[in-house]
Amino acid sequence: MIRNELKRAVFSRTFLLALALMTLFAVLSAVFYIEEWGGYNPNALNDAISEDGSYRFSPQFPLYSLLSAWLGGDTLSLAYTVFFALIPIGSALPYAWSYHTERKCGYLKNIVSRTTRAKYLTAKTAAVFTSGALVILIPYIINILLISAYIPYNMPWAGFNLYNRIYFGTMWADLIFTHPFLHMFLFVMLNVLYGGIYALLSYAVSFYIKNIVAVIFAPFVATLAVGYSENLIYSRYVATPVRFELDPTKFLHSRSVQYMQNPWVVLLITVLLLGFAVGTVYIKGGKHEVF
Amino acid sequence: MKYFKFLRFDLREGILKKYKSYLALACLILIAFLDIQTKAEAVGNKLTLGEYMFCIYGGIKRYVPTMGDPFKAPYLWLLNHLLILYFTLNYTPTDLNGFGQQTIYRSGGRLTWWFSKCSWQIIASVMYYAVSWLCLGALSALNGISPSLEITPTVFIYVPPGSGVVPFDRLNLASELLLLPLLTTVSLGMLQLTLSIIIKPQVAYIASAAILIMSSHTQSPLLLGNYAMAVRSDRIITEGMNASAGIVSMIALSVICAALGALKFRKYDILCKEE
Numbered sequence: 001m002i003r004n005e006l007k008r009a010v011f012s013r014t015f016l017l018a019l020a021l022m023t024l025f026a027v028l029s030a031v032f033y034i035e036e037w038g039g040y041n042p043n044a045l046n047d048a049i050s051e052d053g054s055y056r057f058s059p060q061f062p063l064y065s066l067l068s069a070w071l072g073g074d075t076l077s078l079a080y081t082v083f084f085a086l087i088p089i090g091s092a093l094p095y096a097w098s099y100h101t102e103r104k105c106g107y108l109k110n111i112v113s114r115t116t117r118a119k120y121l122t123a124k125t126a127a128v129f130t131s132g133a134l135v136i137l138i139p140y141i142i143n144i145l146l147i148s149a150y151i152p153y154n155m156p157w158a159g160f161n162l163y164n165r166i167y168f169g170t171m172w173a174d175l176i177f178t179h180p181f182l183h184m185f186l187f188v189m190l191n192v193l194y195g196g197i198y199a200l201l202s203y204a205v206s207f208y209i210k211n212i213v214a215v216i217f218a219p220f221v222a223t224l225a226v227g228y229s230e231n232l233i234y235s236r237y238v239a240t241p242v243r244f245e246l247d248p249t250k251f252l253h254s255r256s257v258q259y260m261q262n263p264w265v266v267l268l269i270t271v272l273l274l275g276f277a278v279g280t281v282y283i284k285g286g287k288h289e290v291f
Numbered sequence: 292m293k294y295f296k297f298l299r300f301d302l303r304e305g306i307l308k309k310y311k312s313y314l315a316l317a318c319l320i321l322i323a324f325l326d327i328q329t330k331a332e333a334v335g336n337k338l339t340l341g342e343y344m345f346c347i348y349g350g351i352k353r354y355v356p357t358m359g360d361p362f363k364a365p366y367l368w369l370l371n372h373l374l375i376l377y378f379t380l381n382y383t384p385t386d387l388n389g390f391g392q393q394t395i396y397r398s399g400g401r402l403t404w405w406f407s408k409c410s411w412q413i414i415a416s417v418m419y420y421a422v423s424w425l426c427l428g429a430l431s432a433l434n435g436i437s438p439s440l441e442i443t444p445t446v447f448i449y450v451p452p453g454s455g456v457v458p459f460d461r462l463n464l465a466s467e468l469l470l471l472p473l474l475t476t477v478s479l480g481m482l483q484l485t486l487s488i489i490i491k492p493q494v495a496y497i498a499s500a501a502i503l504i505m506s507s508h509t510q511s512p513l514l515l516g517n518y519a520m521a522v523r524s525d526r527i528i529t530e531g532m533n534a535s536a537g538i539v540s541m542i543a544l545s546v547i548c549a550a551l552g553a554l555k556f557r558k559y560d561i562l563c564k565e566e
Contacts, residue, residue, distance in 0.1 A: 021497065063358060075361035078508045085504045089497055163359040213381040213492045221377055228366035232326050257361040
């Protein structure tokens with residue numbers, strides 16, 4: 001059952017469409033940085049950073065490295081802005097709508113009369129999560145491979161935090177100065193997890209809304225509303241100068257694009273969203289009228 | 292005559308029965324109004340209705356990519372446009388898969404049906420803005436706010452214009468605050484309507500969302516959303532967007548979309564539609 005669902009989720013036109021959409025912006029972000037920072041003339045670059053045959057250190061160099069140019073470290077390009085904004089749509093597009101369609105066309109009746117609902121829901125949940133996660137993971141891999149082929153890696157310097165946009169105390173901040181690739185890996189995994197969560201949220205919404213378009217775009221519109229609400233909450237009710245990011249599409253970025261990422265806030269939001277999605281699927285799905 | 296029958300049906304089904312979506316937009320405007328009012332009162336400013344509208348429909352200043360200064364999306368501006376486009380996205384495809392199919396068979400007027408849907412798209416967008424404006428007007432009247440559409444440089448505290456500001460004391464921005472945001476939503480709605488017929492509603496909405504997000508990030512005459520941001524108008528900043536060019540390009544886009552949709556819909560297979 002799971003294998004069948006996974007096959008239907010991944011080998012589909014909608015999966016390819018979503019993958020193409022997200023990969024387009026991941027590649028455009030890479031092209032932007034390769035055009036801007038890529039070493040076209042390695043000898044000139046070598047001359048610029050070396051003195052008497054040995055490399056001299058300039059605090060500027062780490063700013064223009066792989067760690068600031070990969071999709072999760074990009075804070076400049078148009079492509080990264082669109083990529084992060086479209087994560088809720090890109091993840092939901094491949095397969096989150098399938099339960100709604102299967103119920104509507106009667107396919108679900110054939111399934112639940114041949115197997116248990118729990119098995120069907122588990123297989124569907126796994127397939128929806130995997131399709132959403134892959135649509136985010138593959139563009140990241142392509143982006144990082146492209147960038148690393150042209151832009152060298154350089155250890156970031158903590159003194160330039162204003163430009164790095166990694167504030168002291170923000171989530172996993174210490175890791176970027178000690179184990180930058182672990183920092184990169186953790187953020188990619190967080191993005192992949194949210195790819196799955198957004199897909200599951202759309203899937204969960206299909207138990208409440210009987211409209212396929214509304215199902216796919218509801219998490220996107222809700223995320224926009226959260227983005228607006230957090231500014232509203234902070235400007236009206238929270239006087240503290242330390243403000244934590246509540247909008248997932250912003251805390252998924254490895255740099256603090258607006259507010260700081262707090263690990264406990266991220267964990268709480270993740271648990272709440274995952275709990276809502278999985279809870280809805282199993283509770284509503286178990287009782288949902290199929291026949 | 293057939294056209295008016297179709298249109299009457301669309302107005303009933305696509306506008307009157309969707310009153311909840313109008314209430315949702317009115318709620319957004321109410322929340323935005325209260326937020327702006329609190330901010331203005333905190334510093335002792337008395338804003339005009341035009342200045343409230345500038346805070347809602349003004350958008351965001353031109354973004355210059357700078358290390359250490361990431362782009363911050365104008366959520367209120369995006370929500371205003373994307374909510375209306377979300378609410379109007381599914382009516383036509385749903386109608387075509389249901390009752391609309393029957394009416395097309397029986398009337399034999401495919402193009403009449405299509406132009407009725409185009410008219411509905413325009414009227415629905417106008418109605419959403421009318422509700423927003425009514426809501427703002429009523430809130431202004433209740434709070435004793437001047438109904439003038441003029442703005443003063445004070446409003447830049449709330450919506451900073453960036454560099455290259457054209458000096459002014461008072462400026463009437465009626466076309467930038469009323470007409471251009473409406474025309475942007477109408478033209479994107481027409482694009483969305485046509486794409487939802489030619490390709491799929493999902494692709495149509497992604498296109499609308501991408502155009503608006505890209506418009507907020509990059510100032511370019513090719514990205515229509517720029518015309519809907521009063522703060523990027525050439526009456527506010529020196530290298531701003533020209534309102535006349537915006538009006539012409541948005542009307543042109545709407546007409547092209549209606550014509551393309553009509554061409555496609557003449558031989559469109561209305562039977563084999565699935566989600």
